[in-house]
Amino acid sequence: MTNNKTPDEKSSAENVEQHLGQLEKTEVTREQLSYSQEQPFSSDELARLINEERLNKLMAQSDEFLSNLNSEIGDFDEDNTDSGE
Template structure:
């Protein structure tokens, strides 16, 4: 048990942080870490997790918002021309 404690002490948090910071500068290690978390989904899997009705509602709201914003910007441009 004493040997386990010594092994844990030799691998301190500072060592782990130092090792992590060193890998941040290593572009290959950072890229590997990034892509290892990436997962590909096929259309069937996406269809199971995406609420299509809600997505369409959100898209319609964003279209309405952008259309309204565009109209406001045109009105703003007209008022600054005078």
Template structure:
């Protein structure tokens, strides 16, 4: 009977995993669907974006890319 119990448990686990994956897929679809419905105008976006922080991040990314470019050139030599 132990083998029968394991088979039932395995089926239950597989069913649970499949159900969970279907729920995730549905949630992803709903998120995509609802995100496409929402439109933001420039004023709303400007309220959401921290311009000072964005500028700092852009400066850091520019510095990083510049240093990376230098490292790649040094590597080729």
């Protein structure tokens, strides 16, 4: 059996490889574009954008969560040491 493929005909693997290469180039271009659009914020701009009251509430909730988690971990460790290990 002879190979009658013309140079324009590609195998599925070649098509997939070409497509992945194009996706990679597109992603690199997209990343470069997003980085070029990044601009630093001044402290005045950040103060205007951030809801300080909401941020403080979220931080308090996260502190409470971590405190409870540490307590649970401590209780778990104590339970394991009481089992005779």
